[in-house]
Amino acid sequence: MQYQSQAVAKPYFIAAIGLFVGQILFGLIMGLQYVVGDFLFPAIPFNVARMVHTNLLIVWLLFGFMGAAYYMVPEESETELYSPKLAWILFWVFLVAGALTVVGYLMVPYAKLAEMTGNDLLPTMGREFLEQPLITKVGIVVVALAFLFNISMTVLKGRKTSVTMVLLLGLWGLAVFFLFSFYNPSNLVLDKFYWWWVVHLWVEGVWELILGALLAFVLIKVTGVDREVIEKWLYVIIAMTLVTGVIGTGHHYFWIGTPGYWQWWGSIFSAMEPIPFFMMTVFAFNMVNRRRRDHPNKVATLWALGTGVMAFLGAGVWGFLHTLAPVNYYTHGSQITAAHGHMAFYGAYVMVVLTLISYAMPLLRGRQANSNKAQVVEMWGFWLMTVSMVFITLFLTAAGILQVWLQRVSTTPMPFMQAQDQVAIFYWARELTGVVFLIGLIAYVVSFFVRGETKATAT
Amino acid sequence: MSAPTLPAINSRPPGDLAIWFVIFAELLTFGIFFLSYGFTRAHNVALFDASQQLLDRRTGAINTVLLITSSYFVVRAVAAVKADDSRAAAHWLFAAMGLGAGFILLKLNEFAHGYAAGITLSTNTFYMFYLSLTVFHFLHVVVGLLVLGIIAQKAWTGGYSAAEHTGVETGATYWHMVDMVWIVLFPLVYVIH
Helix, strand or coil, X not given: CCCHHHXXXXXXXXXXXXXXXXXXXXXXXXXXXXXXXXXXXXXXXXXXXXXXXXXXXXXXXXXXXXXXXXXXXXXXHCCCCCCHHHHHHHHHHHXXXXXXXXXXXXXCCHHHHHHHCCCCCCCCCCCCCCCCCHHHHHHHHHHHHHHHHHHHHHHHHCCCCHHHHHHHHHHHHHHHHHHHHHCCCCCHHHHHHHHHHHHHHHHHHHHHHHHHHHHHHHHHHHHCCCHHHHHHHHHHHHHHHHHHHHHHHHHHCCCCCCCCHHHHHHHHHHHCCHHHHHHHHHHHHHHHHCCCCCCCCHHHHHHHHHHHHHHHHHHHXXXXXXXXXXXXXXXXXXXXXXXXXXXXXXXXHHHHHHHHHHHHHHHHCCECCCCHHHHHHHHHHHHHHHHHHHHHHHHHHXXXXXXXXXXXXXXXXXCHHHHHHHCHHHHHHHHHHHHHHHHHHHHHHHHCCCCCCCCCECC | CCXXXXXXXXXXXXXXXXXXXXXXXXXXHHHHHHHHHHHHHHHCHHHHHHHHCCCXXXXXXXXXXHHHHHHHHHHHHHHHHHXXXXXXXXXXXXXHHHHHHXXXXXXXXHHHHHHHCXXXXXXXXXXXXXXXXXXXXXXXXXXXXXXXXXXXXXXHCCCCCCCCCHHHHHHHHHHHHHHHHHHHXXXXXXXXC
């Protein structure tokens, strides 16, 4: 750790991992509810489990991004963080607000929660992924702006690098596009249209810039390849990401009442979206092959390469599977979407945050890399989680194909719930692989507590 | 007459390797758009032919000449910088930019006429393709002009030499791609019926 203020990243990373565990537990609960419908009912109904599963994912990734920024920016800018104190205050505000929101989801019926939290003043609730009460949404904006102030002031007073520029662009974009969550027109088409400006322009737009910056930072550190080389590719990749991703938003506009040209625009541009992801994979492997040093933190390199591969498969390939309008006509909103969602979020965002944590955490704990033993345990975590995610995706894809066939393509289409019964075997298989994922996650958490001789101390 | 000499097979493409990735992605996108146009037209020949008649082929032809000539000027710029004449390269690049600007003006005029005539992306499938392709290409010309501007400015201040001129080649390659796309787009959308 080169700057004292980087230490503030540590609580963010710990909170992120804690919430990650919570997310997976709720994933398992709802995974079981797919096949045992009344499991934990009425305490935790399916819709609540789903809301907690997805909201926790977003919140812990945000903790991860913020922690990553607090770790990276002082080092990149070669100066202490503008205000470590503000970072600490925001940490507690965000953690308490996030926890209260989840408690609200679990303890109070959703309609009651809406009433209690002033949804009447400005109705923003009740929309997928944007279920948060108004006060939580306002809280997110306040925390995000204060965080961006802190990070931007640090960059302004120090060295400006391409990595921090791309990171800042991504983080500011994240905050700006979240503002559309407050826009909730009564026209359903407009509502959905701008809803995607948060959801899609986050994950297929500005978040990819954050992903690129985090990956570039870790690659610079572990490979020792010239910064100029890595930055050049970072620019090419993010430029292509933005062009394909922004117009690619159109793949959500096929059937919501928008003009017909979106079917062409959405199909063609989103068909190009795998290209920047593929370039990121090639980029990661290329940089590691050209490495000028053998960094003792092997597992961080493994995570970085894994991010490249899994982001390409999950976001790129599984996205392409159902992105063309004529295909999507049948597959829209089926388990194929769920398959894509799982692998894309894991491959792109979960893995890149874990890459950064894997690289930074040993340094935050005063050593360049963890002991060999700890790294091996973490690698078990990597492989168990990654391989089980591949199988979760494959089982959901199989469920999706069967569902689409039974429910939409066959000459005697089945009703939704009847088709669901037919694909139950795949839901059981998914649940079992979900348990393996949890075991992988436990191994990952355990790796932080494994001792053993460390090779070097922090520089 | 001596046999033409072929470039060595293992020689790297001119310019920065990254630009070739960009060009590959661009051509793939345009290529898919062109194929989509072709297949859709095959099912709507009468509509496409009727709508196409309303396009201004004369301006399109002038624009083709402008872009091809500007590409030639860019070739001269690369040759000049290879001969270590950075200032001459800048002159050629400025001239190429002038022609590119001419393309922009004619195109804006064409869009203004279309807008006045009430043509939108939703008018019909032909105009959807026409507007998507031409506006998308138009934006590439704008980006290309910015690229040429940056390298022209650097060439003007002597930033390139016979030994190091990757930037000029990179910009030139991009400009040729913009030109080439138009060479396919113009006959496909404006002329062939």
